[in-house]
Amino acid sequence: MSEVPMMDAAGREAEATSKRDWVPVNLDLRDTWFPVAYSADIGERAVRRIVHAQDVYLWRDGGRLYAAEFRPDRLEAMRAGASAFTNGSGFYPAVERYGYIWAWYGNPDNVHEELIPNIPFLPPDGQGIPRYTQRAVRFDAASPLSVENLIDLTHADFLHANAIGDGQSENDVVEVHSTSETVTRIRNVTRKSVAPVMRWIGGVRAQYQDLRAVLHVHLRNNVCISYPNFTPGYPIPNVQPFVPVGKHRSRVDQTNYTVHAPAPFRWLMPRISYVIQPQDNSVLRPQNARYFESTERRDLSSRFDGPGNRYRLLMMRLAERQQRGDFGYGADADPSADISAVLGMRG
Amino acid sequence: MGRWWAVALSEAVHGDKALAVTCEGEQLAVFRDGKGAVFALEDRCPHRRVPLSPGPVKPGGLQCPYHGWTFDGATGLCNDIPNLRRDERVPARYAARAFPAAEANGFIHVWRGAGTPAAVLPGAWYRAAGREQTGSAVANIAFDQYLDVMLDGPECLLSFPGVHITDFFLGDPRRDGEHLVLDRGAVWKGKGNGPAFVRDHSLWVRTRVPVRGGDIRVELLSAEEDPLVTIFIAASENRRGTTSLVWRGFLHAMAAPLPWRWRTARAIGRAPFAIFPHIDGAAVAALEVAPSRDRRLAKTDTRMPAERVVPVQERCAV
Numbered sequence: 260m261s262e263v264p265m266m267d268a269a270g271r272e273a274e275a276t277s278k279r280d281w282v283p284v285n286l287d288l289r290d291t292w293f294p295v296a297y298s299a300d301i302g303e304r305a306v307r308r309i310v311h312a313q314d315v316y317l318w319r320d321g322g323r324l325y326a327a328e329f330r331p332d333r334l335e336a337m338r339a340g341a342s343a344f345t346n347g348s349g350f351y352p353a354v355e356r357y358g359y360i361w362a363w364y365g366n367p368d369n370v371h372e373e374l375i376p377n378i379p380f381l382p383p384d385g386q387g388i389p390r391y392t393q394r395a396v397r398f399d400a401a402s403p404l405s406v407e408n409l410i411d412l413t414h415a416d417f418l419h420a421n422a423i424g425d426g427q428s429e430n431d432v433v434e435v436h437s438t439s440e441t442v443t444r445i446r447n448v449t450r451k452s453v454a455p456v457m458r459w460i461g462g463v464r465a466q467y468q469d470l471r472a473v474l475h476v477h478l479r480n481n482v483c484i485s486y487p488n489f490t491p492g493y494p495i496p497n498v499q500p501f502v503p504v505g506k507h508r509s510r511v512d513q514t515n516y517t518v519h520a521p522a523p524f525r526w527l528m529p530r531i532s533y534v535i536q537p538q539d540n541s542v543l544r545p546q547n548a549r550y551f552e553s554t555e556r557r558d559l560s561s562r563f564d565g566p567g568n569r570y571r572l573l574m575m576r577l578a579e580r581q582q583r584g585d586f587g588y589g590a591d592a593d594p595s596a597d598i599s600a601v602l603g604m605r606g
Numbered sequence: 607m608g609r610w611w612a613v614a615l616s617e618a619v620h621g622d623k624a625l626a627v628t629c630e631g632e633q634l635a636v637f638r639d640g641k642g643a644v645f646a647l648e649d650r651c652p653h654r655r656v657p658l659s660p661g662p663v664k665p666g667g668l669q670c671p672y673h674g675w676t677f678d679g680a681t682g683l684c685n686d687i688p689n690l691r692r693d694e695r696v697p698a699r700y701a702a703r704a705f706p707a708a709e710a711n712g713f714i715h716v717w718r719g720a721g722t723p724a725a726v727l728p729g730a731w732y733r734a735a736g737r738e739q740t741g742s743a744v745a746n747i748a749f750d751q752y753l754d755v756m757l758d759g760p761e762c763l764l765s766f767p768g769v770h771i772t773d774f775f776l777g778d779p780r781r782d783g784e785h786l787v788l789d790r791g792a793v794w795k796g797k798g799n800g801p802a803f804v805r806d807h808s809l810w811v812r813t814r815v816p817v818r819g820g821d822i823r824v825e826l827l828s829a830e831e832d833p834l835v836t837i838f839i840a841a842s843e844n845r846r847g848t849t850s851l852v853w854r855g856f857l858h859a860m861a862a863p864l865p866w867r868w869r870t871a872r873a874i875g876r877a878p879f880a881i882f883p884h885i886d887g888a889a890v891a892a893l894e895v896a897p898s899r900d901r902r903l904a905k906t907d908t909r910m911p912a913e914r915v916v917p918v919q920e921r922c923a924v
């Protein structure tokens with residue numbers, strides 16, 4: 260028996276390029292749109308959201324949407340203290356799309372609506388997105404660590420064993436693709452036993468099903484777009500935008516777009532995050548604290564961490580690039596490009 | 607040079623679950639294998655830094671709850687990564703930090719620091735010769751302060767029901783190897799005119815506090831210096847200025863005449879002592895720093911004058 264290399268190329272490169280382990284808690288990537296709230300959550304009363312420990316107040320007035328650094332009633336008094344994020348105006352660029360309010364985080368001179376990620380299964384104007392598909396959850400970790408948890412497939416068998424099933428299948432293949440701004444993980448599972456929840460309330464009578472699950476991650480704003488497609492069955496597309504609240508917490512206004520699934524699965528599926536998410540938090544909370552410690556002892560990896568290590572490497576590259584003052588998007592990056600083919604959407 | 611620390615009660619570690627403990631400020635996972643042998647690993651998975659202690663104990667060792675990597679208790683070596691192919695092997699350098707562990711007299715000990723583990727365990731002297739009372743707690747006081755207060759005012763940290771511990775301690779602490787030993791007067795509650803007016807104390811409380819390490823011995827002695835109650839308290843630094851405590855103590859079978867109230871309370875099973883998990887800050891703050899000065903001195907001075915290092919037995923008659 261020989262000792263096979265336990266890390267893929269990205270993992271080895273990540274180890275070689277940096278002497279220290281990555282520090283997910285300190286990544287503060289700029290010039291990107293954050294989906295800071297569901298459109299439907301914002302009315303005339305100002306709501307406070309946080310991006311990278313910075314206040315974003317949202318409200319509507321006379322049919323207009325405002326995203327500001329200060330509360331509306333204090334805006335005039337505080338405007339002198341407005342930051343470079345709003346060019347001193349106090350107002351962030353903000354746009355509504357896919358049922359979210361997107362606020363620009365970065366230099367307002369670089370703002371472009373085309374930098375909002377494409378989400379092909381959601382109506383761009385947000386019309387008709389049912390409220391039951393929208394669930395806000397909070398993660399007790401910095402956004403990149405939470406994203407890494409989402410990319411990581413192997414923990415499901417242990418941390419989520421009771422919720423997700425036995426993980427038995429005939430064949431399970433994972434591939435990773437990336438650009439300078441995205442990581443795409445594709446998982447192909449053949450003949451896996453149908454998850455109990457799908458069998459009992461999801462109308463899938465078969466014993467086995469195939470799964471093709473695509474996860475598309477935008478690095479700067481941690482917008483994670485998933486398209487798991489079950490045959491027999493249906494896709495359960497979802498969006499999980501990990502908005503960085505700070506070094507220790509992130510907030511996710513997710514959209515589990517189950518509208519094409521049968522009832523009552525359609526309504527119940529979005530609630531599964533209430534089971535899964537506390538399980539994830541039980542590991543993320545201590546994990547996050549330990550990424551503040553000395554990075555002399557680097558994390559060990561197995562080949563199953565290939566996608567996660569690719570993510571780490573690309574995040575570090577992006578952070579290094581921004582440290583050098585380069586906030587531009589590379590030629591290989593176009594967040595608004597249609598990704599329905601990438602996700603493998605039918606029809 | 608390293609040292610042994612008693613970190614857990616034997617009975618607190620059982621089955622396929624690990625026990626999370628904190629020793630010298632560091633989190634450890636303590637567990638047993640199927641044969642009952644004890645092991646200690648750093649409570650941190652080398653894969654993604656998650657605590658190992660919530661994971662189950664498997665035949666190969668402790669399994670991390672996040673992705674199921676399994677670590678041998680004795681060496682810390684990772685011997686299983688789930689879903690590897692038959693021809694794949696875990697790299698030899700993949701390991702969690704392991705600490706030597708040993709069990710004696712109802713305590714699980716962990717060796718921390720450099721050097722070969724010493725032959726003698728701090729809990730080795732303890733032998734329960736009577737009804738036992740055990741416990742563990744995290745006290746809201748810093749570790750070094752806990753040791754100092756045990757010399758300056760043990761009544762802030764523990765009690766013997768029915769006994770008033772006075773603050774009249776006898777002389778200076780005696781050095782006994784790596785420990786300082788100090789006796790103080792005590793009286794039965796509800797007898798006589800109160801502790802200030804007794805001619806001779808009817809009881810002694812003897813505390814034996816380490817200069818380094820965390821093994822404390824506390825004894826309630828009769829006027830004749832026969833032990834009534836013996837307690838071993840193992841303390842160690844926990845996080846955020848708190849102190850981990852585990853203890854065992856017992857009541858000696860006594861022939862000496864004791865107050866009927868004390869005898870009745872014992873006869874109906876009332877505990878003969880209490881170790882405080884919640885410490886009264888005002889009481890501790892009000893204590894003058896007195897005998898603990900010698901402990902602080904002894905800590906900085908590695909070499910004690912030889913004439914002051916006198917075995918306790920020879921100095922018993924005060």
Ligand code: FES
Pocket residue numbers: 651652653654655656670671672673674675
């Ligand atoms: S963090 Fe322990 S196995 Fe992954």
Ligand SMILES: [Fe+2]
Pocket residue numbers: 408409414418419535539
């Ligand atoms: Fe998870």
